[in-house]
Amino acid sequence: MNVIYPLAVPKGRRLCCEVCEAPAERVCAACTVTYYCGVVHQKADWDSIHEKICQLLIPLRTSMPFYNSEEERQHGLQQLQQRQKYLIEFCYTVAQKYLFEGKHEDAVPAALHSLRFRVNLYGLSSVELVPAYLLLAEASLGLGRINQAEEYLFQAQWTVLKSTDCSHATHSLLHRNLGLLYIAKKNYKEARYHLANDIYFASCAFGTKDIRTSGGYFHLANIFYDLKKLDLADTLYTKVSEIWDAYLNNHYQVLSQTHTQQMDLLGKLFENDTGLDEAQEAEAIRILTSILKIRESTADKAPQKTIFVLKILVMLYYLMMNSSKAQEYGMRALNLAKEQQLDVHEQSTIQELLSLVSTEDHPIT
Template structure:
């Protein structure tokens, strides 16, 4: 059984080569009356008969305009790969040749499975639920074909469940969670982190039903399972602390919730500060076989981690603002602003990073904490942002001059 990982299988540049910048040609509307029942193809996102066909790959079908439109963003990236994947394997009398082709097809399908669920996770963390659902749905489809009812199906199931939960469709979310729980019950070798994600999903559903005690148990179990795999101070353990703090905050137990928010922020700062320093003090890094990898080519952090970090830190900041000042101090606010500003910087959102750092400095001033080390760190972030913004402005100006001269 292949272990489920969180590494994105295609880089941004690879996506572009797969056609992310290309526009799909208009769909083809099929005449279903000319086809026999067994010849009719199923919709990419559901089990209904496909009446529309992608004109580019001619192997992807949709039941109507709604699903065609929903899947368009992810399919434009996968179109050429899907066409290659679903091309019939030619007959060959040599068993070794046929086995090699089947193995290559499985490898391609595994890449698409991992890419689609990772993309779905990124969209979920970014709050783009209508984009996350098609990506996760396609990933479920590949996972079922590759592994059957195995643990690999759980991550996209949980993405879909949480998306529907965030959209207020609790019954639909329950259905996807139930499928994940069914798989968990039949397998004994599921990764602790996958179990942690299941517990988070359960906890969020309990929160939606205002069952705070049940939610506390789920988020505590999430922390335990994440710690089993990554340790207590890893960014993928921090989500449990944040959601646990959220429940304590709802219960009015501000001392405990503030402590958990501080722990969440500290974990992210400890992870982000080395990246910030490396991004600003090394223009290039040694790579395999003596090659050089420039800063623009370097993946400093995977998209799902970036967006989850922003979501968790923003949640901490909002909750701290709603906490009495006797528990959440100006220093807490400034420290969280610092963490959010670094995360925005790593996401190349330099204006947002600068604004959040300036907000942190205002909190420092409000609390008369000018000599605190956070103040100087916030100043460094602003300086880094100014440098990046100047470079971008200069590049834009040079491009404009080149266009005019041509």
């Protein structure tokens, strides 16, 4: 972490903390454009996002240079906007990844950065602010701060209501977070209503069998599971598993057929890839391991369902180039298949997966 120096603030100028907007007393020594109320919030910001974007903030928070022509000035403004758009998405993805990993405290500074860049680029009333409000609401829920989460969700709802051009994807995210709020309040009736709307809008935006729609099914399944409506929960968990299986199997089949045959111009094998960003990979891990835990609790009743999820996790980690985790889940699937004396075809399918993984020399992440 960089050293932070006490500020000598010019008279009449008010500098605010990056995390809480209280009067600032310190500045980051590396970029000299980011301020904090003290060491605690500086460290929180550094650990969350600042270390990753420290130097990128300098051109955004310093005066623009003098340009010789209007054309040069417009080009400079366009570059500035592109930097802001990049940081909006980067900070958003980082915050999302923290949330899927259960690191709610770490998600807050990254989400705040995404929100501020959105305000700077789009203005205070733009619907572009909604995704950042929803991140902050979800982080607040994870930290048990329900009232704060409600405030962020109110801002998001109000912004959506005022907007005449709000996408189905944004409506989906809003309803999903409202569903999570009502789950936290144990109001399952309202939660089901909002998650049903989440699924509807996500289906309109992406289709009913898209991984981005699966989150709504997953949270709805969790509600039914908590209410002991196990048949409904089982149906939805199966649907979520099938969506991820279809998505990953598509990538897996292409790579398993070409990975050992095709070479790029440098003579290196093409890298495996999930087609997901880091946040989506973290979401996949969270959803699938949660379903696996539930499946394993009833493995004696339906071992095939447990093995199905294990095989999906093998594909996921294989595509993430984590052969160690892929082998771990593959061996668990094979051992369960043998214990339950499942048919030879099922066991040979798992053996094929393990053989493919064992031939790879992936770096373990």
